[in-house]
Amino acid sequence: MPSSAPAAPSEQASGAAIAPQDPALLRRLLRAKDRMDAASHEAWPVQRLAEVSGVSEAHFARSFRQAFGIPPHRYLLTRRIEQATTLLRDTNLPITEIAFATGWESLGTFGRIFRDITGMSPSAVRLEAQASATPLDQVPACVLKAAQRPDLTTAVLEKRRRLAEGTNRS
Numbered sequence: 156m157p158s159s160a161p162a163a164p165s166e167q168a169s170g171a172a173i174a175p176q177d178p179a180l181l182r183r184l185l186r187a188k189d190r191m192d193a194a195s196h197e198a199w200p201v202q203r204l205a206e207v208s209g210v211s212e213a214h215f216a217r218s219f220r221q222a223f224g225i226p227p228h229r230y231l232l233t234r235r236i237e238q239a240t241t242l243l244r245d246t247n248l249p250i251t252e253i254a255f256a257t258g259w260e261s262l263g264t265f266g267r268i269f270r271d272i273t274g275m276s277p278s279a280v281r282l283e284a285q286a287s288a289t290p291l292d293q294v295p296a297c298v299l300k301a302a303q304r305p306d307l308t309t310a311v312l313e314k315r316r317r318l319a320e321g322t323n324r325s
Contacts, residue, residue: 183207183209187207188219195235195238198258204219236268236272236273239265243284
């Protein structure tokens with residue numbers, strides 16, 4: 156009788172079980188992933204990532220996909236597209252500058268891959284973001300956070316004492 160339980164995270168789509176990875180290897184893979192996150196605008200060929208992780212190229216590519224569910228190159232593409240989407244939404248930089256700032260070497264490649272992943276062109280994403288923007292969306296996040304920050308100039312006990320002065324004690 157087949158089990159209706161969801162597949163364990165250690166199984167691929169083909170159903171073949173994958174042996175759990177060594178924690179030291181996972182730390183090395185996370186190191187490479189963190190480097191890609193910190194500098195996604197840079198070129199990250201598998202050879203460079205493998206050097207960061209201290210493993211062979213083939214082992215790195217296989218282990219990265221096993222650990223994170225996608226190949227390293229696709230992970231890098233998604234990070235670049237996420238950053239480009241944020242820049243399109245939050246800045247008025249030209250699309251060409253955004254493409255080069257997020258690591259693309261060709262505007263055509265950027266536009267094609269952006270459309271393939273998001274389903275919209277970069278200019279359409281920008282227009283949609285501008286059309287749906289409310290006045291509060293145009294306030295910088297740092298200003299909003301400062302306005303919403305709790306007032307810590309007065310101690311908590313002092314605030315409680317002041318509130319208690321206006322009430323009748325039992």
